[in-house]
Amino acid sequence: MLNTILSNVHAKTPLVHAITNYVTVNDCANIVLACGGSPIMADDIGEAADITSICASLVINIGTLNERTVKSMVAAGKRANDLGHPVVLDPVGAGASALRNETALMLLREVRFAVIRGNISEIKFLALGGGSTQGVDASEADKITSDNLAGVISLAKAFAKSTGAVIAVTGATDIVADASKAYIIKNGHPMMGRVTGTGCMLTAVIGAYAGANPGSVLDAAAAAVCAMGLCGELAYQRASELGAGTGTYRTLLIDFFSRLDADTLKAGAKIESD
Amino acid sequence: MLNTILSNVHAKTPLVHAITNYVTVNDCANIVLACGGSPIMADDIGEAADITSICASLVINIGTLNERTVKSMVAAGKRANDLGHPVVLDPVGAGASALRNETALMLLREVRFAVIRGNISEIKFLALGGGSTQGVDASEADKITSDNLAGVISLAKAFAKSTGAVIAVTGATDIVADASKAYIIKNGHPMMGRVTGTGCMLTAVIGAYAGANPGSVLDAAAAAVCAMGLCGELAYQRASELGAGTGTYRTLLIDFFSRLDADTLKAGAKIESD
Amino acid sequence: MLNTILSNVHAKTPLVHAITNYVTVNDCANIVLACGGSPIMADDIGEAADITSICASLVINIGTLNERTVKSMVAAGKRANDLGHPVVLDPVGAGASALRNETALMLLREVRFAVIRGNISEIKFLALGGGSTQGVDASEADKITSDNLAGVISLAKAFAKSTGAVIAVTGATDIVADASKAYIIKNGHPMMGRVTGTGCMLTAVIGAYAGANPGSVLDAAAAAVCAMGLCGELAYQRASELGAGTGTYRTLLIDFFSRLDADTLKAGAKIESD
Numbered sequence: 001m002l003n004t005i006l007s008n009v010h011a012k013t014p015l016v017h018a019i020t021n022y023v024t025v026n027d028c029a030n031i032v033l034a035c036g037g038s039p040i041m042a043d044d045i046g047e048a049a050d051i052t053s054i055c056a057s058l059v060i061n062i063g064t065l066n067e068r069t070v071k072s073m074v075a076a077g078k079r080a081n082d083l084g085h086p087v088v089l090d091p092v093g094a095g096a097s098a099l100r101n102e103t104a105l106m107l108l109r110e111v112r113f114a115v116i117r118g119n120i121s122e123i124k125f126l127a128l129g130g131g132s133t134q135g136v137d138a139s140e141a142d143k144i145t146s147d148n149l150a151g152v153i154s155l156a157k158a159f160a161k162s163t164g165a166v167i168a169v170t171g172a173t174d175i176v177a178d179a180s181k182a183y184i185i186k187n188g189h190p191m192m193g194r195v196t197g198t199g200c201m202l203t204a205v206i207g208a209y210a211g212a213n214p215g216s217v218l219d220a221a222a223a224a225v226c227a228m229g230l231c232g233e234l235a236y237q238r239a240s241e242l243g244a245g246t247g248t249y250r251t252l253l254i255d256f257f258s259r260l261d262a263d264t265l266k267a268g269a270k271i272e273s274d
Numbered sequence: 275m276l277n278t279i280l281s282n283v284h285a286k287t288p289l290v291h292a293i294t295n296y297v298t299v300n301d302c303a304n305i306v307l308a309c310g311g312s313p314i315m316a317d318d319i320g321e322a323a324d325i326t327s328i329c330a331s332l333v334i335n336i337g338t339l340n341e342r343t344v345k346s347m348v349a350a351g352k353r354a355n356d357l358g359h360p361v362v363l364d365p366v367g368a369g370a371s372a373l374r375n376e377t378a379l380m381l382l383r384e385v386r387f388a389v390i391r392g393n394i395s396e397i398k399f400l401a402l403g404g405g406s407t408q409g410v411d412a413s414e415a416d417k418i419t420s421d422n423l424a425g426v427i428s429l430a431k432a433f434a435k436s437t438g439a440v441i442a443v444t445g446a447t448d449i450v451a452d453a454s455k456a457y458i459i460k461n462g463h464p465m466m467g468r469v470t471g472t473g474c475m476l477t478a479v480i481g482a483y484a485g486a487n488p489g490s491v492l493d494a495a496a497a498a499v500c501a502m503g504l505c506g507e508l509a510y511q512r513a514s515e516l517g518a519g520t521g522t523y524r525t526l527l528i529d530f531f532s533r534l535d536a537d538t539l540k541a542g543a544k545i546e547s548d
Numbered sequence: 549m550l551n552t553i554l555s556n557v558h559a560k561t562p563l564v565h566a567i568t569n570y571v572t573v574n575d576c577a578n579i580v581l582a583c584g585g586s587p588i589m590a591d592d593i594g595e596a597a598d599i600t601s602i603c604a605s606l607v608i609n610i611g612t613l614n615e616r617t618v619k620s621m622v623a624a625g626k627r628a629n630d631l632g633h634p635v636v637l638d639p640v641g642a643g644a645s646a647l648r649n650e651t652a653l654m655l656l657r658e659v660r661f662a663v664i665r666g667n668i669s670e671i672k673f674l675a676l677g678g679g680s681t682q683g684v685d686a687s688e689a690d691k692i693t694s695d696n697l698a699g700v701i702s703l704a705k706a707f708a709k710s711t712g713a714v715i716a717v718t719g720a721t722d723i724v725a726d727a728s729k730a731y732i733i734k735n736g737h738p739m740m741g742r743v744t745g746t747g748c749m750l751t752a753v754i755g756a757y758a759g760a761n762p763g764s765v766l767d768a769a770a771a772a773v774c775a776m777g778l779c780g781e782l783a784y785q786r787a788s789e790l791g792a793g794t795g796t797y798r799t800l801l802i803d804f805f806s807r808l809d810a811d812t813l814k815a816g817a818k819i820e821s822d
Contacts, residue, residue, distance in 0.1 A: 022296045022570045023577050023589050029297050029470035034520050039470065040367065041297050044340040047373035054370060066592040066616070068340070093588065096602060099595035194806065196577035196587065245803030246582050255519030258468065296570045303571050303744035308794050313744065314641065315571050318614040321647035328644060342614070528795030532742065 002269060005213050005223040006262045009036040014056035014211030017080075018204060019043045019073050021063025021092065024197025027254070028059075028204040034258035035227070037208030048072035049079040057085050057211030059204055060111070063092035065103055077111030086114035086210040086217055089165075090203035094118065095125035108163060114210055114217045116159075117168035117203045120144055120152065127159040144173045153182045153274055166221045170202065174229065176222040183222040186270040187229025189236040195250040202228040205257075222271060230268040231256040276543060279487050279497040280536045283310040288330035288485030291354075292478060293317045293347050295337025295366065298471025301528070302333075302478040308532035309501070311482030322346035323353040331359050331485030333478055334385070337366035339377055351385030360388035360484040360491055363439075364477035368392065369399035382437060388484055388491045390433075391442035391477045394418055394426065401433040418447045427456045427548055440495045444476065448503065450496040457496040460544040461503025463510040469524045476502040479531075496545060504542040505530040550817060553761050553771040554810045557584040562604035562759030565628075566752060567591045567621050569611025569640065572745025575802070576607075576752040582806035583775070585756030596620035597627035605633050605759030607752055608659070611640035613651055625659030634662035634758035634765055637713075638751035642666065643673035656711060662758055662765045664707075665716035665751045668692055668700065675707040692721045701730045701822055714769045718750065722777065724770040731770040734818040735777025737784040743798040750776040753805075770819060778816040779804040 014037045020028055025041060032039035042051040045068075052058050058080040060073045080087045089111075091104040104126055107113075116126070119138035144152050152175055156167040161179035169175040174185040192198040205228060209220040235252035242248060288311045294302055299315060306313035316325040319342075326332050332354040334347045354361045363385075365378040378400055381387075390400070393412035418426050426449055430441040435453035443449045448459040466472040479502060483494040509526035516522060562585045568576055573589060580587035590599040593616075600606050606628040608621045628635045637659075639652040652674055655661075664674070667686035692700050700723055704715040709727035717723040722733040740746040753776060757768040783800035790796060 021589070023573050025297050026300060026470065026574060030520065030524070033468050033470055040370070041295070041338055042367075042371070043338065044373060046341065047339065047371035050371035050373070064589055064591065065595065067594065068342075068616075093590075096588070097590070097595035097598035099592060099598070194581050196574065196581055245806035246578065247799035247802030247806070250578065250802075251521035251525055251799055254521030254524075258519035258521065299571050300574060300744065304794065304798070307742050307744055314644070315569070315612055316641075316645070317612065318647060320615065321613065321645035324645040324647070342616075525795035525799055528798075529793030532793035532795065 001219045002223050002226065002265050003262045005209055005216065005220050006265065008212040009209055012212040013038055014208050015040060015054065016057050016059060016204065016207045016211055017042065017052050017055040017076065018059040018061065018207065019048065019069055019076060020059060020061035020200065023063060024200040027197045027201050030254050031201040031257055032204050032208050034254050035205050035208050037211065043069045043072045045072045045075060048076040052076040052079045052085065053083065055085065057207045058087045059207035060087065060107065061090040061092055061200055061203060062100060062103055063200060065100060070103055073107060074110050077107065081112050084214070086214050087111055088115040088117065088203055088207045088210060089113045090200060091116065091118050091122045091126055092200065094122040101125065113163060113165040115166045115168060115206050115221045116163065117170060117206055119199065120169050120171055123159065123167060123169045127155055138171055144171050149173065153177060157182060166218045168206065168221050168225055170199065170225060174225045176218065176225055178218045181218065182274040184272050184274055185222065185225050185229060187226050187233060187268070189232045191236050191246065191249055192232040194246045195253070226269040226271050227260055227265055230265060231260060275493045276497050276500065276539050277536045279483055279490065279494050280539065282486040283483055286486040287312055288482050289314060289328060290331050290333060290478065290481045290485055291316065291326050291329040291350065292333040292335065292481065293322065293343055293350060294333060294335035294474065297337060298474040301471045301475050304528050305475040305531055306478050306482050308528050309479050309482050311485065317343045317346045319346045319349060322350040326350040326353045326359065327357065329359065331481045332361045333481035334361065334381065335364040335366055335474055335477060336374060336377055337474060339374060344377055347381060348384050351381065355386050358488070360488050361385055362389040362391065362477055362481045362484060363387045364474060365390065365392050365396045365400055366474065368396040375399065387437060387439040389440045389442060389480050389495045390437065391444060391480055393473065394443050394445055397433065397441060397443045401429055412445055418445050423447065427451065431456060440492045442480065442495050442499055444473065444499060448499045450492065450499055452492045455492065456548040458546050458548055459496065459499050459503060461500050461507060461542065463506045465510050465520065465523055466506040468520045469527070500543040500545050501534055501539055504539060505534060549767045550771050550774065550813050551810045553757055553764065553768050554813065556760040557757055560760040561586055562756050563588060563602060564605050564607060564752065564755045564759055565590065565600050565603040565624065566607040566609065566755065567596065567617055567624060568607060568609035568748065571611060572748040575745045575749050578802050579749040579805055580752050580756050582802050583753050583756050585759065591617045591620045593620045593623060596624040600624040600627045600633065601631065603633065605755045606635045607755035608635065608655065609638040609640055609748055609751060610648060610651055611748060613648060618651055621655060622658050625655065629660050632762070634762050635659055636663045636665065636751055636755045636758060637661045638748060639664065639666050639670045639674055640748065642670040649673065661711060661713040663714045663716060663754050663769045664711065665718060665754055667747065668717050668719055671707065671715060671717045675703055686719055692719050697721065701725065705730060714766045716754065716769050716773055718747065718773060722773045724766065724773055726766045729766065730822040732820050732822055733770065733773050733777060735774050735781060735816065737780045739784050739794065739797055740780040742794045743801070774817040774819050775808055775813055778813060779808060
């Protein structure tokens with residue numbers, strides 16, 4: 001399936017509309033280009049729905065939420081829903097403030113998401129109204145281990161069932177699930193957590209992959225998660241050879257994404273289904 | 275002329291005021307520094323005109339347009355006009371939404387631009403009210419080829435005549451024209467299109483070059499277009515040697531700009547006039 | 549003292565809330581991660597105080613000031629004051645526009661700062677209502693030299709006394725002072741001025757170091773200034789070996805920060821006290 005997902009991305013160059021945070025927006029744009037899509041950022045209520053109309057998918061990221069853009073998220077989300085474009089949500093920091101909580105939950109009511117990607121704390125908050133979010137990173141207490149893996153899979157499937165969205169829970173182990181099937185992915189490297197926005201970037205890539213594969217969103221999301229993790233591994237290997245730090249690592253992450261082909265992805269993917 | 279343009283930039287360190295999009299703003303600031311200018315970003319209506327007053331030029335980029343900053347663009351643009359500072363417009367995505375179209379056309383009415391730089395789809399939209407903009411990249415249908423080159427030159431000259439601005443149409447072949455003279459520039463590399471913001475960065479460099487050469491705006495814009503294209507070629511060459519991807523390529527683009535001297539530019543410029 | 553400061557950062561991974569400008573926000577987030585902290589950017593009035601509550605420190609940077617976020621700066625600042633969290637101010641461009649001047653002075657009245665970091669022109673403006681700010685860089689006329697060093701130290705101590713804040717005046721020579729003690733730091737490299745945001749990044753690092761060392765804010769700020777300057781030197785050395793420009797230099801700056809340990813810092817720090 002990895003082959004098909006990537007071929008469609010490269011054949012279609014999907015336009016991805018992102019309403020996202022200003023911390024990592026440049027990296028999101030660059031990784032969408034690197035992975036074979038074409039990004040457009042537009043967050044004014046005066047054009048958000050229009051821009052969505054000419055795109056293949058929409059990515060909504062609440063990382064630097066503000067009143068002005070929340071309205072644009074809803075308008076663009078509804079338009080994407082009307083047009084049948086996949087909409088991807090990154091509920092950055094859900095659980096960390098009342099505003100983020102309320103906005104994330106409001107978005108879940110107003111927009112039908114094709115994929116929701118977050119760390120375990122964020123997903124727990126959305127699914128259970130709980131979790132122990134600490135800033136924008138998953139809390140230690142929530143981390144996925146071999147002991148709680150089955151529980152996280154059940155949670156993701158149940159949340160997928162209630163929302164109709166594919167749920168991607170990312171961390172050391174990643175779970176990508178719809179109501180009936182879950183992929184367990186073990187790609188990635190801890191150094192990814194030392195660069196801001198690797199989660200946002202992954203969400204943007206999911207937007208591109210889903211935009212080019214609207215009929216196979218579960219597979220598209222899983223492929224994106226594998227690809228991001230694998231590029232994270234390859235970047236670490238190269239950064240180690242160079243004796244480099246996190247600045248170079250971030251650059252290498254985009255480098256490897258821009259050169260990723262289906263054979264490399266298939267050879268490196270650590271994915272199994274449940 | 276390349277010599278004079280660059281000498282003036284290095285002698286004057288022009289302060290460039292940019293009201294620009296948040297996707298590529300950091301790259302714009304860094305390339306202004308790299309090319310010998312000094313950037314300042316300020317988009318609040320409470321200070322936009324004041325900041326323009328202390329600068330040598332103003333760059334207006336509509337990449338992430340919003341109601342709040344449009345007012346600041348007009349206020350700063352009028353102040354720059356009053357002071358005789360060159361104002362450069364980057365009509366990112368003109369043609370892609372009603373808001374961008376109306377805003378770009380309104381700016382053309384309210385502010386006198388020294389340079390307008392866009393891809394062929396954006397320039398066609400502004401000049402003819404047409405074109406086939408697709409997101410923020412030029413559409414295939416609009417691409418400049420040897421077959422339509424003469425037509426694009428005529429279009430640029432006519433649009434220059436009607437606006438009083440130098441028109442820079444950039445793509446695989448670049449046209450920089452005023453009402454009576456056009457430069458045809460063939461520097462550049464396709465990999466520039468795989469990094470977000472190379473167009474925005476070029477516009478920012480035009481701002482710096484024009485700010486230091488307010489009496490020679492056509493030459494300043496042409497020099498900036500050559501310089502950007504040449505750095506794009508040098509960066510590609512180096513990235514290829516390194517086996518690098520688009521992340522490294524972007525870094526190299528700024529590297530080469532920060533070390534560009536007039537001799538290198540003169541040796542590498544592929545420029546002729548019409 | 550450098551040892552203790554760094555150990556606390558690494559032991560505590562302080563959450564740093566930044567309300568900052570959109571030009572350099574990504575670099576600020578990455579350098580906070582690189583130095584051992586964890587950044588969160590949130591500037592909406594609906595959550596600014598809530599986010600501050602879960603963090604260890606607050607950084608306020610007025611680089612791209614706007615009406616919307618000024619209110620959030622005050623709300624978050626007051627909350628941080630109530631909770632006893634260190635608040636760090638970067639008065640970017642104070643002196644360059646009436647809005648920046650008024651806002652910076654208003655913030656000094658409304659919020660109790662633990663550290664104020666600026667270039668000499670910005671600090672002079674705040675302390676004396678004068679200076680000759682030129683854009684966002686220190687003006688030539690204001691530069692710290694061996695002739696005026698004693699005067700700058702007196703100014704910093706007096707301003708520290710009147711505000712209760714540690715004052716960090718950075719440039720070729722850096723002064724970090726409270727009312728009774730001043731550190732003079734001679735780390736750094738001129739190439740830092742050719743990358744946008746090295747000042748903002750330093751302020752963000754001060755936020756992380758002070759957040760992990762709330763009882764030793766003078767030492768924390770001095771350690772951050774040394775660390776930034778030393779990484780600037782190491783990055784320059786490496787960039788020179790590579791024949792690289794400012795793009796690579798910026799990446800290396802973050803690389804060296806991400807690998808900085810107390811021994812390296814102690815060996816490289818050029819710090820004396822007055």
